[in-house]
Amino acid sequence: MGKLNLEALLKPISAAEDALARLDERVTRSEVGQGFAERADFFEAVSNMWVAGELVHLEDLVLHDAQMDVRAPSHELVIAHRIVRARRRAMRNDPGWAVSRAGIQAFAGITEQEDELPRKLKRGGEESDLETDEHDALLPELAQIDKVLAETSWLVKALPSGFTRTRQPELIVGELVIRDPDWEESERISEWLELVRKVEALPATLAAAVLWDGWEALEPLQRQHWLGQVLISDFLRSRGKVRSHLLAFSVGLREMPRERRRARNRTTRLGAFIDAIIAAAGAGMKDLDRLTLAKRQLERRVVGKRSNSSLPAAIELILSRPIVSAHMLAKSAGITPRGALNLVGALGVREVTGRGRYRVWGGV
Incomplete structure (x- = not known):
């Protein structure tokens, strides 16, 4: 972990601890705490992608989450939605679960080989052995594939004597990613989890900054580097600093200049991360x-309305989403899109598109 320059970090650490405590207390006691926590997931996902150098529009992410896309979702939008779902999954589990090996492997989709492949499949030409259920409907097709592989094996054997076959990274066309077979994700995860154990004696905010710096340096997951912000937020939750919700850490991180976030000096980087926690807490208080x-x-618009009015349900949705559409309101309140437009008119919510089609409104 190395030696830390605590003298330069004591003041920001104290400010960060106080800021998180105030935010957590206010969210816990607030009447809009649930809506605030749900909105934070969207803001965090967009900011997470921004820090990584990708631009995702907030309104596109909200509509994609509601399965009401106005266009085909981009690759960046799909990743941003995975961040939203990862934060929701972390909140559904006990504090600290995401920072455990089981949690990281669950997010990364890493499972034990024996559990993932209960049936063994060996291929070796005509003498290949296929162990599977005798009623498997794919057995004829798999046997045909083995036959084709056996008949074309001479192409590989016929390579020139001076030709060297090198191990190439695995290309998964469907996911548009390139895997490095020598990445050793398991070892890197173990090294980062060892760092989690070492920082237990440090203040929560300083420990979170050290863990984030370690995640940036180790890069345990080659495809899901965005998971680091989710883990840091859950770590703060496990230490009891922010138990009411997951801190939108990236919202504050995007306010830090890149020169500080990527500085060569470790103390400068840690100071930037702690200041990002302060900025995230301040943004949360304003929201x-x-x-x-x-x-x-x-x-005030609901005063005097009938008891079975759909206005309370519409207000709850508006307060839990950065933007809403007529179809989202209709689905939430169980009414028609025309009725949703009437609710919007009754509430006087500000429209943010100004178009005749795909109209959306922003509550705050």
Whole structure:
């Protein structure tokens, strides 16, 4: 882990600890705490992609999450939605689960080989042995594939004597990614988990900064580097600093200049990460204030309405999403799209598109 320059970090550590404590207390006691936590998932996903150098529009992400895309989702949009789902999954589990080996492997889709492949498949030409269920409907097709491989094996054997066959990275065309077979993800995960054990004695915010710096240096997962921000937020939750929700760490991280985030000096980098926690907590407090004010203004529209009005359900959705569409309101309130437009008009929500089609409204 190396020696830390605590004298230069004591002041930002104290400020970060106080900021997280105030935010957690306010979210816990707030009447819009649930909506705030759901909105934070979207803001965090967009900011996470921004830090990685990718641009994802917030409205596209919200509509994609509601399965109401207005266009074919891009590769970056799909990754951003995976971040949203990963944060929701971390919140459904116990604090600290995401930072465990089981949690990381679950997020990365890594399973034990024996559990993943209960049936052994060996191929070796005409003498290949296929162990499977005798009623397997794919058995004839697999046997035909083995026959073709056996008949074409001479092409490989006929390579020139001076030709050297090198091991190439695996290309998965369907996922548009290139795997490095020598990445050794398991060893890197073990090294990072060992770092998690070593920082237990440090203050929570400093420990989170050290873990994030270690994740950036080790890069345990070659395809899901974005998972680091989710793990750091869950680590703070496991240490009891932010138990009401997952901190939108990347929202504060994007406010830090790249020169500080990528500085050669480790103390400078750690200071930037701690300042990012302070910025994320400050942004959360402002968003919480806006949500509280918006809720009070919207609830005034409900005064005097009938008891079975759909306005409360519409208000709840508006406060839990950065933007909403007529179809999202209709689905949430169980009404028609025309009825959803009437609800929007009754609530006086601000429209953010100004178009006749694909109209969306922003509550805050």
